[in-house]
Amino acid sequence: MELSKSNAARQKLKVDYSNDTANTNKTKLEDDLKKVLTGDFSKAVLMLLEATEVFEAQILHGSMKELGTDEALLIDIMCPKNAAELKLVVEEFNKQYKASLKQWVKDDTSGDFAKVLDQLYEREEKDADPELAKSDAIALYEAGEKKWGTDENKFIDIFTKRSFVQMLATFKQYKEKYSKDIEFIIQDEMSGDLAKSLLTIAKCTNDKSAYFAKKLEESKPDFKDEKALRLYVVRLERTGEKDIKAFLEKLTK
Numbered sequence: 001m002e003l004s005k006s007n008a009a010r011q012k013l014k015v016d017y018s019n020d021t022a023n024t025n026k027t028k029l030e031d032d033l034k035k036v037l038t039g040d041f042s043k044a045v046l047m048l049l050e051a052t053e054v055f056e057a058q059i060l061h062g063s064m065k066e067l068g069t070d071e072a073l074l075i076d077i078m079c080p081k082n083a084a085e086l087k088l089v090v091e092e093f094n095k096q097y098k099a100s101l102k103q104w105v106k107d108d109t110s111g112d113f114a115k116v117l118d119q120l121y122e123r124e125e126k127d128a129d130p131e132l133a134k135s136d137a138i139a140l141y142e143a144g145e146k147k148w149g150t151d152e153n154k155f156i157d158i159f160t161k162r163s164f165v166q167m168l169a170t171f172k173q174y175k176e177k178y179s180k181d182i183e184f185i186i187q188d189e190m191s192g193d194l195a196k197s198l199l200t201i202a203k204c205t206n207d208k209s210a211y212f213a214k215k216l217e218e219s220k221p222d223f224k225d226e227k228a229l230r231l232y233v234v235r236l237e238r239t240g241e242k243d244i245k246a247f248l249e250k251l252t253k
């Protein structure tokens, strides 16, 4: 099934469809599918044809636009992303709402948690440097375990600025040198949304697919609840082909 491929492949499929020489009226794939598909299956297919960042921007907007903020959603959408991925959502947010995602998040969060989210846009894209992994592991030890209290800023800087592969090397160093998992250290040293956001970054560093799979498991496709369905589709897109295929097959039964 063509539709269970990656979201990027589906975006290409849409362009190819309209540009196909046989498609003399240059119709859109979405529009033609709307004519032949019905019910939940049609809805699911059309949602999968949207670029993922369209829904992510809507989810982020929805998590902040009302009184109060859904911090868990901010964490889940933003923390797994590298700078380039985050940029796509920033641009989409700007396009849909004529507003700055960065400013919105800043206005809706506070303290150390705000600092984490605000620094995610600058994450480096570098290969792992073993020397840096060693010095970062020591820095994290001195900022956490070794210290009475915690130097949160040190943790935030390393967790938001280093590339994911660099952090993975650092966490391995930490485990070798101090025999402890960084996920344990975060929970031991910090709490609240700061701990949750850093923990999400650590989990995604250690095994992003496992993190995404667990999040998908936690949500259900509710076709009567547009918001919940969008979140489900976003999580489905992150886990990939196999899950998308299973989801669509279930709907055709």
Ligand SMILES: [Ca+2]
Binding pocket: 143, 144, 145, 146, 147, 148, 149, 150, 189
């Ligand atoms: Ca400590």
